[in-house]
Each structure stands twice: as C-alpha cells, then as structure tokens.
Amino acid sequence: MRILTYEEAGRQRVGVLAEGAVVDVSDLYPSVLAVIQGGEEAKAALARAQAERAPALSVEEARLLAPIPVPPRNVHAVGWNYLRHFDELKGRRGRVDPDLPDYPNFFTKASTTVVGPQDDVPLFVHLTEKFDYEAELAVVIGRGGRDIPPERALEHVFGYMAANDLTARDLQHRSGLQFYKGKSLDGSCPTGPWLVTREEIPDPQRLTVYCQVNGEERQRATTEAMLFTVAELIAYLSQGMTLLPGDILLTGTPAGVGHGLTPPVYLQPGDLLVTGVAEIGELRNRVVAHDGRG
Numbered sequence: 001m002r003i004l005t006y007e008e009a010g011r012q013r014v015g016v017l018a019e020g021a022v023v024d025v026s027d028l029y030p031s032v033l034a035v036i037q038g039g040e041e042a043k044a045a046l047a048r049a050q051a052e053r054a055p056a057l058s059v060e061e062a063r064l065l066a067p068i069p070v071p072p073r074n075v076h077a078v079g080w081n082y083l084r085h086f087d088e089l090k091g092r093r094g095r096v097d098p099d100l101p102d103y104p105n106f107f108t109k110a111s112t113t114v115v116g117p118q119d120d121v122p123l124f125v126h127l128t129e130k131f132d133y134e135a136e137l138a139v140v141i142g143r144g145g146r147d148i149p150p151e152r153a154l155e156h157v158f159g160y161m162a163a164n165d166l167t168a169r170d171l172q173h174r175s176g177l178q179f180y181k182g183k184s185l186d187g188s189c190p191t192g193p194w195l196v197t198r199e200e201i202p203d204p205q206r207l208t209v210y211c212q213v214n215g216e217e218r219q220r221a222t223t224e225a226m227l228f229t230v231a232e233l234i235a236y237l238s239q240g241m242t243l244l245p246g247d248i249l250l251t252g253t254p255a256g257v258g259h260g261l262t263p264p265v266y267l268q269p270g271d272l273l274v275t276g277v278a279e280i281g282e283l284r285n286r287v288v289a290h291d292g293r294g
C-alpha cells in the first residue's frame with residue numbers, strides 16, 4: 001500500500017493510492033502519523049477504503065506533501081554507509097578524515113528540514129556556497145521499541161520512502177565530525193513521494209537509489225552495497241534508545257555526491273533535483289535561492 005499526504009483547499013489530507021488515483025481516507029485518520037500509530041488495524045481500514053471507495057482525484061492532480069510533514073522528532077541519519085561514498089570524500093572532510101567506522105555513524109537532521117516531493121528547496125546563498133545532494137532510502141518505524149534484535153528489526157518497519165539528505169558542506173566541515181548544523185537547514189530533507197508499506201518491499205537491500213541534477217545522473221547504486229543493512233541500523237540505533245512510531249531513518253548515500261567530483265560541483269539556484277528509489281517513487285525539487293530574509 002502507498003499512503004500519502006496531500007493538500008486540498010489549504011488543508012492537509014491523507015490518501016491511499018489506487019491504480020494511479022488518490023482515495024481520500026482523511027475521515028478515518030487525520031494524518032499519516034496517526035495511521036502509523038494505529039498499526040495493523042489502521043492498515044486494514046485503509047485497505048478496505050482503497051478497495052471500496054471511489055478515488056477523489058488523480059495522482060497527477062494531487063499537490064503532494066511530505067508523507068510525515070512533522071516527524072515526532074529529528075530525522076535520524078547515518079553517514080558513510082556505502083564504501084564508494086566514504087572513499088570519494090577522502091581528503092575532502094576538512095580537518096577531520098576518519099577511518100571507515102566499525103559502527104554506524106549516526107547524526108540527526110532537525111525535524112524542520114522535512115519538505116515534500118514537489119516543494120522548492122531553499123538554497124541559503126548568504127550561508128553556503130557548497131550545497132550538496134545525497135539521495136537515500138528512508139525507513140519509517142512502525143512499532144517502536146528498544147534493543148530490537150537484527151533478526152526482528154524489519155518487523156518494526158512501517159514502510160519506506162525516497163529522501164534527500166541535502167547538506168551544506170562548508171557548514172558541515174566547519175564543525176569537524178559534528179554534522180548537525182550542516183545537515184539541518186530548513187527544507188534540506190525532501191521525502192516521499194509516498195510511504196510504501198513494508199509488505200511491498202520484501203527485501204530493502206535490493207532497491208535502486210538514484211539522483212539526477214538537471215537531467216544528468218549523478219548517483220545510482222543498489223542498497224545491496226550498504227555497509228550496515230537496514231536491519232543492522234535499526235538494531236544498533238535502538239540499543240538502549242527507544243525508537244518511536246513515525247521515526248524516520250535515512251540510511252546513507254551512495255557515491256556521486258557533488259563534493260566528491262573532480263572538481264567539486266555544488267547545487268545552484270534553478271537546478272532541478274530528482275531523487276528516486278526505483279521501486280518506491282521519485283521526488284522533484286527545484287533549488288531556489290534564499291537570502292535569509294522573510
């Protein structure tokens with residue numbers, strides 16, 4: 001099932017995809033987060049509505065928002081989870097150039113970074129000259145939990161989305177290994193285009209992640225190349241730390257980021273950024289200059 005958030009007449013609505021059309025289920029659940037918190041019962045109710053109701057509009061007509069516009073807390077993320085991406089940034093991490101980590105390198109992005117699959121992404125031109133893309137598979141936690149063993153970890157996944165972990169490299173490297181500021185500018189985490197429930201994704205290590213800038217492909221890899229699998233990331237992150245329903249986890253970016261090119265190439269105002277996970281869907285975000293005023 002593909003569950004989405006869309007806007008109509010200035011109000012947020014919840015829908016389910018049915019053969020290219022949107023079935024409105026806002027009367028059942030006011031938000032996708034409420035669906036996630038409702039667990040299996042909520043999914044069953046949405047499946048019934050999907051089968052029985054007439055669609056409200058076509059997906060092309062829908063103004064899509066981030067599936068979870070306001071996550072319950074910061075977006076969890078992991079750095080250096082693809083070997084070729086770790087290698088491409090050798091010598092380009094400012095003063096700090098660590099060894100490949102033995103454990104996942106977690107950080108967070110502020111919850112206010114989240115935007116939708118069709119939204120403009122602000123490029124704060126007064127703050128950064130090195131704004132860069134990172135296409136990633138995003139995992140959304142369903143049933144929360146602590147000390148989740150890896151062999152049970154995928155049972156705690158509600159579903160998957162495409163995401164981009166946009167990063168101001170100059171701000172990121174200014175603070176050494178502390179990524180928070182460079183990864184938390186407003187609008188720097190487009191997600192969507194919908195939330196695909198885990199039944200549709202039997203193996204999250206067999207997905208194709210890609211990124212294009214103005215039609216030029218910059219990143220393409222399969223999640224098979226992850227150093228730490230989705231299950232291992234969930235297991236490790238949940239050690240002594242409770243994961244909550246609706247938590248978002250970005251699983252790392254493959255090689256091909258602009259900062260790793262020779263010479264480096266960064267995003268510019270007007271660029272069209274396309275971020276996709278082939279089996280899930282695509283985000284299309286325009287990069288728009290913002291001078292920090294208004």
Ligand code: MG
Binds near residue numbers: 079134136250
């Ligand atoms: Mg990343």
